[in-house]
Amino acid sequence: MNALLFYSTLCIYFIATVTYMAYLLKPRQILGRAAHWLIAGGFLLHCAFTVARYFEAGHTPITNLHESLSFFSLTIIGVFIAFERRYHVFILGSFVTPLALILMLASSLYPSAIPELPPALMSRWLFVHTTLAFVSYATFTVAFGAAIMYLIQERFLKKKQLGSLYQKLPSLDLLDEINYRCLTFGFPLLTVAIITGAIWAETAWGTYWSWDPKETWSLITWFIYAALLHGRLTTGWRGKRAALFSIVGFFVLLFTFLGVNLLPSESLHSYERLLGGKNR
Amino acid sequence: MNIVVVGLSHKTASVEIREKVAFAPNQMEKPLRELVELPDINEAVIVSTCNRVEIYASTHDVAGGMARLKRFLAGYHDISLDILEPHLYSYHGEAAIRHLFRVASSLDSMVVGEPQILGQIKTAYGYAAEYKASGIILNRFLHKAFSVAKRVRTETRIASSAVSVSFAAVELAKKIFGDLTDKTVMLIGAGEMCELAAKHFLNSGVRGVMVTNRTYERAVRLAEEFDGKAVRFEDLFDQLHKADIILSSTGATHFIIGAKDVEGVIRQRRQKPMFFIDIAVPRDIDPKVNDVANVYLYDMDDLQGVVASNLQLRAEEAKKAEGIIDQEIGRFFNWLSMLEVTPTIVALRSRFEEVRQAELAKTLASWKDLPPDGQKRLDALTSAITNKLLHPPTTLLKRTGQGGRTDLYVDALRQLYELETGEPQEEELGDLEE
Numbered sequence: 001m002n003a004l005l006f007y008s009t010l011c012i013y014f015i016a017t018v019t020y021m022a023y024l025l026k027p028r029q030i031l032g033r034a035a036h037w038l039i040a041g042g043f044l045l046h047c048a049f050t051v052a053r054y055f056e057a058g059h060t061p062i063t064n065l066h067e068s069l070s071f072f073s074l075t076i077i078g079v080f081i082a083f084e085r086r087y088h089v090f091i092l093g094s095f096v097t098p099l100a101l102i103l104m105l106a107s108s109l110y111p112s113a114i115p116e117l118p119p120a121l122m123s124r125w126l127f128v129h130t131t132l133a134f135v136s137y138a139t140f141t142v143a144f145g146a147a148i149m150y151l152i153q154e155r156f157l158k159k160k161q162l163g164s165l166y167q168k169l170p171s172l173d174l175l176d177e178i179n180y181r182c183l184t185f186g187f188p189l190l191t192v193a194i195i196t197g198a199i200w201a202e203t204a205w206g207t208y209w210s211w212d213p214k215e216t217w218s219l220i221t222w223f224i225y226a227a228l229l230h231g232r233l234t235t236g237w238r239g240k241r242a243a244l245f246s247i248v249g250f251f252v253l254l255f256t257f258l259g260v261n262l263l264p265s266e267s268l269h270s271y272e273r274l275l276g277g278k279n280r
Numbered sequence: 281m282n283i284v285v286v287g288l289s290h291k292t293a294s295v296e297i298r299e300k301v302a303f304a305p306n307q308m309e310k311p312l313r314e315l316v317e318l319p320d321i322n323e324a325v326i327v328s329t330c331n332r333v334e335i336y337a338s339t340h341d342v343a344g345g346m347a348r349l350k351r352f353l354a355g356y357h358d359i360s361l362d363i364l365e366p367h368l369y370s371y372h373g374e375a376a377i378r379h380l381f382r383v384a385s386s387l388d389s390m391v392v393g394e395p396q397i398l399g400q401i402k403t404a405y406g407y408a409a410e411y412k413a414s415g416i417i418l419n420r421f422l423h424k425a426f427s428v429a430k431r432v433r434t435e436t437r438i439a440s441s442a443v444s445v446s447f448a449a450v451e452l453a454k455k456i457f458g459d460l461t462d463k464t465v466m467l468i469g470a471g472e473m474c475e476l477a478a479k480h481f482l483n484s485g486v487r488g489v490m491v492t493n494r495t496y497e498r499a500v501r502l503a504e505e506f507d508g509k510a511v512r513f514e515d516l517f518d519q520l521h522k523a524d525i526i527l528s529s530t531g532a533t534h535f536i537i538g539a540k541d542v543e544g545v546i547r548q549r550r551q552k553p554m555f556f557i558d559i560a561v562p563r564d565i566d567p568k569v570n571d572v573a574n575v576y577l578y579d580m581d582d583l584q585g586v587v588a589s590n591l592q593l594r595a596e597e598a599k600k601a602e603g604i605i606d607q608e609i610g611r612f613f614n615w616l617s618m619l620e621v622t623p624t625i626v627a628l629r630s631r632f633e634e635v636r637q638a639e640l641a642k643t644l645a646s647w648k649d650l651p652p653d654g655q656k657r658l659d660a661l662t663s664a665i666t667n668k669l670l671h672p673p674t675t676l677l678k679r680t681g682q683g684g685r686t687d688l689y690v691d692a693l694r695q696l697y698e699l700e701t702g703e704p705q706e707e708e709l710g711d712l713e714e
């Protein structure tokens with residue numbers, strides 16, 4: 001049942017992404033609308049999958065790579081739909097849904113067995129901390145998509161190459177606005193996620209902060225977005241500079257999410273460690 | 281039944297001729313009523329805009345109908361037909377259908393892709409419908425033209441880009457700023473182009489206009505015209521940060537705004553974007569200004585480049601539109617053909633049945649001792665013969681209804697069997713479009 005839900009979600013995301021790509025190439029409003037409803041349908045299925053998995057496992061399904069990649073993808077699509085509806089820009093989907101699709105494909109490559117969770121981690125904090133973190137990641141992913149679009153559109157305007165993609169991309173102002181909104185939503189979420197993480201660490205392991213690689217990199221990510229927010233609010237950073245910052249921030253964020261597992265030092269947050277059930 | 285059109289447009293007649301034959305929009309009742317009272321003319325729609333005057337009609341007699349329309353157009357406006365004739369074009373059948381579809385889709389317009397024409401045709405049809413000058417054929421024809429125009433509009437980008445320099449500037453501004461309603465335009469210098477562009481910006485809803493000129497009095501005069509604010513030329517750089525869009529066209533022989541100036545201004549604006557439009561030749565603004573972050577500079581050549589590529593895009597899109605029209609003509613033509621076919625088939629069948637019944641009755645009357653079984657057999661036999669004979673022409677007609685020489689067959693059958701068919705009825709035609 002879960003596998004069926006998972007693969008139908010994957011399938012619909014695939015079709016929706018292809019439709020968004022077609023929308024990028026063909027000026028048909030109907031393609032955009034079709035893609036929008038497809039992705040919304042996929043999102044509902046994905047929610048169903050996640051809820052079913054929650055009840056089967058008895059805890060929030062973000063304890064191994066299969067689950068986390070899928071959960072990340074779910075939050076990206078959720079946040080994206082919210083922004084698409086708010087700003088009426090279907091074309092944002094052409095830049096964001098491929099990322100969610102890649103995450104789902106990656107997720108499908110990892111074993112889907114439900115891991116035994118060490119008792120220390122069985123807590124309400126698991127849900128609160130991880131959901132906050134993932135929603136903030138998702139918001140920054142949408143900001144990343146808008147930033148790429150901004151850079152493309154800005155290049156077109158500066159180089160005076162006004163082709164069909166230029167026609168279709170929204171105004172620089174709107175793209176910058178989306179970027180800014182993402183930042184104002186994502187940054188507080190990330191802040192609270194880090195704080196709840198620290199509180200949870202205190203209850204589970206007895207210490208608020210242990211400079212675990214995941215914690216360190218989360219802090220680095222936080223500083224990058226804090227710098228961007230500060231720049232925007234005080235000296236009027238915007239446009240290209242803000243877009244470049246969001247792109248850098250996104251790659252650091254990806255490293256925080258995935259790359260930390262590749263580091264030689266063992267992290268408390270590493271999914272393999274969680275899987276093995278070993279704890280400090 | 282055939283569709284014909286007679287008319288003239290900006291392509292065939294100068295404005296002096298066009299204005300003479302134009303119909304005033306609030307006096308459409310009289311000409312429409314006169315038209316449908318003409319012999320040969322069943323239905324009529326008059327399209328009268330500043331670029332074209334056309335009469336669409338349905339008629340049984342193509343040549344006679346077109347001649348009558350021409351005489352009507354000349355007679356109604358008191359012009360000799362000899363003067364009018366060289367400017368007139370007339371089409372019938374498929375060509376007339378193509379003509380209206382092209383006109384409605386704005387492919388025949390002076391500026392291809394301009395959006396007004398569709399609305400004008402809708403108004404024209406409104407009058408015809410109001411005064412009952414249009415019937416089932418023109419109703420269907422006009423509605424089809426509206427849907428074709430809509431399809432062309434949504435499936436091609438024929439109207440999606442600006443084809444004048446000042447509109448191109450407005451469109452660029454929208455791609456930079458999104459909404460223009462809280463933006464301020466600054467005019468540096470004066471000139472026709474500059475003022476025209478400023479008007480376009482005002483129509484797009486910009487909040488304010490500032491005007492500066494080396495002669496302050498001229499700036500004041502122009503500012504009054506735009507309901508804006510005059511700025512002394514010496515104060516240009518003190519005020520520049522207040523402007524989002526700058527239109528420059530002074531007679532200066534050197535750059536009056538350099539990259540360094542703009543860098544200072546953009547800092548003062550906390551990086552809020554600026555859009556410089558340099559209409560002057562020689563140029564007023566150093567091209568290096570375009571390299572400053574969040575600043576966009578377009579000069580006359582750039583804008584003309586945008587217009588040229590937009591025109592090219594429209595030409596390409598127009599080809600696509602012609603393809604759509606080809607498809608739709610086929611569909612509509614099938615419907616029109618079937619309009620004739622169904623009543624003809626019905627008439628042919630009843631003619632055969634009539635003859636059969638009459639002959640059968642005669643035979644039975646003279647053959648008194650035929651048992652009931654024999655009567656039945658005789659009935660079945662004659663019925664089978666007529667059906668067998670009718671089968672090939674029926675299927676042929678139905679098949680040729682899908683685009684063939686239907687008219688030819690229909691006319692031949694009518695004459696051969698002396699058929700009389702009434703006017704086609706909407707209900708029995710069904711919908712052949714989908």
